[in-house]
Amino acid sequence: MDWSPIWLTLKLAATTTSILLLIGLPLAWWLSRGKSVLKTIIDAFITMPLVLPPSVLGFYLLLALSPQHGLGYWLSHKFNIQFVFSFPGLVLASVIYSMPFMIGPIKSALQQLPLSLSHASYTLGKSETETFRKVLLPNIRPSLLTAIVLTFAHTLGEFGVVLMIGGNIPGVTRVASIAIYDAVENMDYAAANNYSLILFALTFIIVIAVFIFNKHSAKSPLE
Amino acid sequence: MIVINIEKKMRTYAGHQVLKVDNWIETGTITKITGPSGSGKTTLLKIIAGLVQPEKGKISFNGQVWLDTVQKHNLKPQKRNVGFVFQNYALFPNMTVLQHLQYATADAAWIERLLHFGKLETLTKHKPEFLSGGQQQRLAILRALAIKPQLLLMDEPFSALDYDMRSELINDLGKLIKELNATCLIVSHNPNEVEHIATNMIKIA
Secondary structure, three states: OOOHHHHHHHHHHHHHHHHHHHHHHHHHHHHHOOOOHHHHHHHHHHHHHHOOOHHHHHHHHHHHHOOOOHHHHHHHHHHOOOOOOOHHHHHHHHHHHHHHHHHHHHHHHHHHOOHHHHHHHHHOOOOHHHHHHHHHHHHHHHHHHHHHHHHHHHHHOOOHHHHHHHOOOOOOOOOHHHHHHHHHHOOOHHHHHHHHHHHHHHHHHHHHHHHHHOOOOOOOOOO | OEEEEEEEEEEEOOEEEEEEEEEEEOOOOEEEEEOOOOOOHHHHHHHHHOOOOOOEEEEEEOOEEEEEOOOOEEOOHHHOOEEEEOOOOOOOOOOOHHHHHHHHOOOHHHHHHHHHHOOOHHHOOOOHHHOOHHHHHHHHHHHHHHOOOOEEEEEOOOOOOOHHHHHHHHHHHHHHHHHHOOEEEEEOOOOOOOOOOOOEEEEOO
8 A cells, every 4th residue: 555645644734734823823813802804804715715615726726826827937936936736835725725724713712711811911011922822822722722633634634625736646746535536536446445444543533532632621622 | 199081982781871080099099989880990990901992081190191092102001010800800710829929920928928818828729710709809819919019900809708808808908008009999889898998989970
């Protein structure tokens, strides 16, 4: 069995989750504080991948990042960066596609914390950053874990968007979900079954782990 | 001297109402704030602490301007050295009693004294969820005192305490506030609660 699609999938999921954690924490915090037209628009863009067909997102990313024109041309000629049919392209697509799974739970948890917690911290002389790090973040730990796990698990199962932007290049962009599709196309059901079983087991272990970790504070890993 | 002259629109069930306060308070005194529910007592404390901004107004503390809406000046709450006891306590669920105080101050001797004052010495490793209502309220008071505030704002700070504990704590608190030379504003519904330590009263209509 060729293990490279599994390793590539895990690498993609880990990279995407790490990037989204870095982007997601400050962004979710900003979105959770007050309302504005700009915030509503950004929130809508972040949430859209939940309902948008992955092929639509993949198609527009393919157009935008194609080295023949626009942004893709500029990136390719100015910085020699190629996103289409490459691993960085998969990461970029996954980051956009999985963003609501990271931002949603964190933003929602921050909104549910009483405002008086931040206020109490400010009156103790603490900055907004210190308040976020020492008061808010520790009190949304279960939701943070849920966000990380959902993002990781969602990236494991991505298909349409990664196929559009990355294609099916063995060892470069051929992730497990595409390897399953490819195997079925070639009537190699044994290989498809192997990959499917591994993804099935991985997902099950992840969800069980969240249930155990969050047993005191959440009834479902989606909470 | 604290000079407060503010106007703040507030949304209520009956529509909008305007909170107007024009008062001055001598520093080093204890002032009781009374008024009917929904009249804006809590909002007033939050405005003084810098947590809520009024549409119009000016607040100064001993000559230092904290808020001036005309000059668009609003000193951050972090810079005001104001201790605040919230009505809902606003304790941090992730911190123990000791961690609450250590978060506010690095002065170990002061922490020890506060723990003794609030009778929480034996509960230092407890998180808020394992404290009774009265213990939580005492912790909220101790946390506000931990920064040795120049101004202490207390929103219904004794409501969860039993009679004996309340009387003792109010007396000790009066002494501690005097020792810190702090000015104190206490919101209270109870007509006799802080009568013997409060020297002034502000009534909000």
